[in-house]
Amino acid sequence: MSLVYDSLARWSVAWSPLQVPALGLHVRGPAMLASQKDFNNAVSQVKLLKEDPGNEVKLKLYALYKQATEGPCNVPKPGMLDFINKTKWDAWNALGSLSKEAARQNYVDLVSRLSASSESPSPEAPAADRKQPESDSLVVTSEDGITTIRLNRPAKKNALTTQMYHDIIAALQAASKDESAITVLTGSGDYYCSGNDLTNFTHLPAGGLEEMARSAAALLRDFVNCFIDFPKPLVAVVNGPAVGISVTILGLFDVVYATDRASFHTPFSHLGQSPEGCSSYTFPKIMGSSKAAEMLLFGKKLTAQEACAQGLVTEVFPDGTFQKEVWARLKAYSKLPPNAMRISKQIIRNREKEKLHAVNAEESSVLRERWQSDECMNAIASFLSRKAKL
Numbered sequence: 001m002s003l004v005y006d007s008l009a010r011w012s013v014a015w016s017p018l019q020v021p022a023l024g025l026h027v028r029g030p031a032m033l034a035s036q037k038d039f040n041n042a043v044s045q046v047k048l049l050k051e052d053p054g055n056e057v058k059l060k061l062y063a064l065y066k067q068a069t070e071g072p073c074n075v076p077k078p079g080m081l082d083f084i085n086k087t088k089w090d091a092w093n094a095l096g097s098l099s100k101e102a103a104r105q106n107y108v109d110l111v112s113r114l115s116a117s118s119e120s121p122s123p124e125a126p127a128a129d130r131k132q133p134e135s136d137s138l139v140v141t142s143e144d145g146i147t148t149i150r151l152n153r154p155a156k157k158n159a160l161t162t163q164m165y166h167d168i169i170a171a172l173q174a175a176s177k178d179e180s181a182i183t184v185l186t187g188s189g190d191y192y193c194s195g196n197d198l199t200n201f202t203h204l205p206a207g208g209l210e211e212m213a214r215s216a217a218a219l220l221r222d223f224v225n226c227f228i229d230f231p232k233p234l235v236a237v238v239n240g241p242a243v244g245i246s247v248t249i250l251g252l253f254d255v256v257y258a259t260d261r262a263s264f265h266t267p268f269s270h271l272g273q274s275p276e277g278c279s280s281y282t283f284p285k286i287m288g289s290s291k292a293a294e295m296l297l298f299g300k301k302l303t304a305q306e307a308c309a310q311g312l313v314t315e316v317f318p319d320g321t322f323q324k325e326v327w328a329r330l331k332a333y334s335k336l337p338p339n340a341m342r343i344s345k346q347i348i349r350n351r352e353k354e355k356l357h358a359v360n361a362e363e364s365s366v367l368r369e370r371w372q373s374d375e376c377m378n379a380i381a382s383f384l385s386r387k388a389k390l
């Protein structure tokens with residue numbers, strides 16, 4: 001095995017994806033997908049990375065580059081003993097029929113995440129030194145091998161402000177590098193989370209509605225990408241009702257524990273919006289297409305027991321003993337060997353990642369349009385004028 005890894009390291013210097021000549025590409029696809037210019041910039045940016053991203057990531061960059069420039073792999077498979085070329089071929093071939101546009105987008109996303117993490121000042125932020133969120137609406141703690149990210153806006157049912165999305169992204173990035181074994185997302189007070197703060201839509205920038213929708217879609221994509229890529233066991237401790245995006249991203253968690261007081265509600269049609277958090281892909285996979293449609297098209301609210309029966313929730317606990325039982329269990333799990341848990345998660349999740357990134361890009365692109373629609377504007381205006389509640 002080490003022969004393959006050593007050879008790959010040398011291969012990446014000797015024949016990096018960057019040295020494959022760029023082909024003139026025809027740019028098409030929805031506005032949200034990366035343009036040829038974005039792709040070329042990302043290709044140049046890779047050369048400026050301060051840290052070696054490692055063989056696994058280099059292989060992924062190679063595969064995405066080939067898919068983006070040449071399309072699906074249709075060259076003959078190298079022989080068994082040609083380790084290096086066979087490994088490269090396998091990586092490219094694993095992308096299947098992913099479109100050139102989606103591969104280009106995934107390449108751009110990956111490079112942007114690599115650039116961001118190579119710029120982060122401290123690779124291992126212990127809990128005490130962790131950069132704290134910008135506002136009190138998010139509280140991040142690390143104890144007993146568990147990093148807990150707590151939504152802390154109980155008076156507003158933990159609705160997510162724009163600042164909170166940014167703070168959660170930063171908290172997940174820090175948690176992915178800290179010493180904890182498990183990361184938990186939970187809420188303060190009687191709600192888990194009432195979804196996107198609808199007043200986010202009232203802060204119109206100078207560019208108006210169009211600019212607001214563009215930047216919200218970019219933020220949504222970055223936010224969901226962090227959940228797709230999170231490398232350690234990620235657990236949702238659902239302490240009360242959950243709405244909107246706090247429900248849809250549950251499909252990206254490894255385990256979901258819920259109090260029997262919780263409910264799960266995705267009222268997208270009521271709001272003139274459409275699904276996000278990769279739920280258009282994960283929900284049908286988890287619960288079957290017709291149950292998913294009832295939730296995502298008709299906004300059917302599930303009880304905790306129903307969500308558990310449909311596979312969205314792992315286990316439901318009586319509210320009176322919820323916190324005690326769940327935390328005792330998580331403390332025991334956090335003592336398991338962390339590397340084994342990471343590697344097992346990788347095996348379970350990795351083959352889905354490219355697909356999830358493509359779904360996330362598409363959902364964000366569709367929502368960008370929805371947020372500018374009359375249906376959506378009217379629904380939000382109605383909530384803000386207190387005419388409508390879920």
Ligand SMILES: CCCC/C=C/CC(=O)SCCNC(=O)CCNC(=O)[C@H](O)C(C)(C)COP(=O)(O)OP(=O)(O)OC[C@H]1O[C@@H](n2cnc3c(N)ncnc32)[C@H](O)[C@@H]1OP(=O)(O)O
Pocket residue numbers: 155156157159160165194195196197198199216217219220243244245246267268271273276383388389390
């Ligand atoms: C950039 C990424 C964008 C990602 C997009 C995601 C899409 C979604 O998440 S869609 C889901 C959006 N959420 C909602 O539609 C929920 C709206 N809230 C309600 O319907 C109700 O507040 C409730 C059913 C959640 C709770 O009702 P309840 O009677 O128990 O409490 P309230 O008095 O209504 O709420 C207390 C307080 O909190 C404010 N609030 C609650 N949720 C939100 C919210 N999502 N956005 C803004 N504000 C919210 C509510 O207005 C009250 O505030 P005041 O005390 O100041 O009146």
